[in-house]
Amino acid sequence: MCFIDPVECIDCDACEAACPVGAIFRDSDVPNEASGFTELNALWFSDKTAARQQVASFADSSSSVL
Ligand code: SF4
Numbered sequence: 001m002c003f004i005d006p007v008e009c010i011d012c013d014a015c016e017a018a019c020p021v022g023a024i025f026r027d028s029d030v031p032n033e034a035s036g037f038t039e040l041n042a043l044w045f046s047d048k049t050a051a052r053q054q055v056a057s058f059a060d061s062s063s064s065v066l
Contacts, residue, residue, distance in 0.1 A: 001055060003044040 004015070006027065016024045025031070030038050044051040 003041050003051075005045050006042050007045070 004024070011026055013026070016026065025034075027038055040051060040054055043054065
């Protein structure tokens with residue numbers, strides 16, 4: 001899983017256009033069903049341990065942020 005620092009990002013859209021699977025959105029354009037990923041992405045930059053635990057919990061359960 002890749003993360004984008006929401007503080008450093010300048011919203012140039014280069015990565016959104018380059019992503020082969022359409023998984024990158026401006027924070028203002030994230031689909032509602034994927035909104036949980038915005039919080040997880042930001043969490044990575046404040047608490048990597050918590051972010052890793054959250055990702056692991058997704059993998060270990062049938063629940064999802066979607
Ligand atoms: S939009 Fe993507 S490529 Fe542009 S600054 Fe933000 S993360 Fe980097």
